[in-house]
Amino acid sequence: xxxxxxxxxxxxxxxxxEELSLPEEVKTVSELVDWLVARGEGYALAFENRQSxxxxxxxxxASAHSLIASAREIxxxxxxxxx
Amino acid sequence: xxxxxxxxxxxxxxxxxEEKCLLSDRRDIGALISFIGLCRDExxxxxxxxxxxYPGMAEAEIAAVAKEASLRxxxxxxxxxxxxxxxxxxxxxxxxxxxxxxxxAAFASAQFIMDYLKTRAPFWKKRHFSxxxxxxxxxxxxxxxxxxxxxxxxxxxxx
Numbered sequence: 001x002x003x004x005x006x007x008x009x010x011x012x013x014x015x016x017x018e019e020l021s022l023p024e025e026v027k028t029v030s031e032l033v034d035w036l037v038a039r040g041e042g043y044a045l046a047f048e049n050r051q052s053x054x055x056x057x058x059x060x061x062a063s064a065h066s067l068i069a070s071a072r073e074i075x076x077x078x079x080x081x082x083x
Numbered sequence: 084x085x086x087x088x089x090x091x092x093x094x095x096x097x098x099x100x101e102e103k104c105l106l107s108d109r110r111d112i113g114a115l116i117s118f119i120g121l122c123r124d125e126x127x128x129x130x131x132x133x134x135x136x137y138p139g140m141a142e143a144e145i146a147a148v149a150k151e152a153s154l155r156x157x158x159x160x161x162x163x164x165x166x167x168x169x170x171x172x173x174x175x176x177x178x179x180x181x182x183x184x185x186x187x188a189a190f191a192s193a194q195f196i197m198d199y200l201k202t203r204a205p206f207w208k209k210r211h212f213s214x215x216x217x218x219x220x221x222x223x224x225x226x227x228x229x230x231x232x233x234x235x236x237x238x239x240x241x242x
Contacts, residue, residue: 004137006135006205006207007135007209007220008220056140056205059139059140059143060140060143061203077137078223079202079223080201080202080203080206080223081208081220081223082165082201082206082207082208083165083176083177083201083206
């Protein structure tokens with residue numbers, strides 16, 4: 001599965017994208033965040049305030065409970081400020 | 084058949100050209116709304132706003148919002164252009180055009196499109212200051228979320 005990061009989430013993690021090989025027990029967006037946070041300081045900093053992070057699965061908005069089983073691409077980013 | 088045009092692009096746009104294209108010699112359009120969002124300078128002064136976006140999702144979300152507007156109001160067409168990249172103070176960021184028979188539908192749907200676009204389309208603004216100091220990311224405004232509430236009273240939100 002490909003993970004993509006935007007704005008300050010990307011800056012804190014230090015990567016724009018990466019390929020993830022997830023253990024089977026990681027089933028939801030929320031569990032994926034737990035798994036990422038355990039990987040290192042940059043991830044922990046990016047997700048320190050979880051309420052302020054948005055996620056998308058295959059370029060559609062997702063929630064913390066969304067299942068990631070069949071996802072090709074999962075994105076994490078701050079609240080949007082376009083327009 | 085509602086003509087919906089969405090573009091996410093680096094280049095600037097011409098509202099006049101887009102208006103001409105949307106009107107396309109039709110004689111049944113009675114109202115045309117044109118909204119342009121500009122890069123506003125701030126204190127301390129900006130050298131530019133950097134617009135980052137999620138390619139693919141940005142276009143899809145704007146298209147979904149335009150489609151929803153066309154289902155809620157009787158409009159003939161809409162054109163939405165959103166730029167990304169480095170944008171200098173005074174330069175154009177976003178264009179929303181809506182054409183309809185009457186002004187009520189045109190005004191309401193243009194406002195609906197901008198309200199939803201701000202909170203659903205994956206764009207992020209970073210400030211770059213003219214004194215060369217490190218920029219910061221623009222924080223979302225609580226009013227932008229509240230602006231959506233007025234549209235929820237009549238119909239459910241987008242999925």
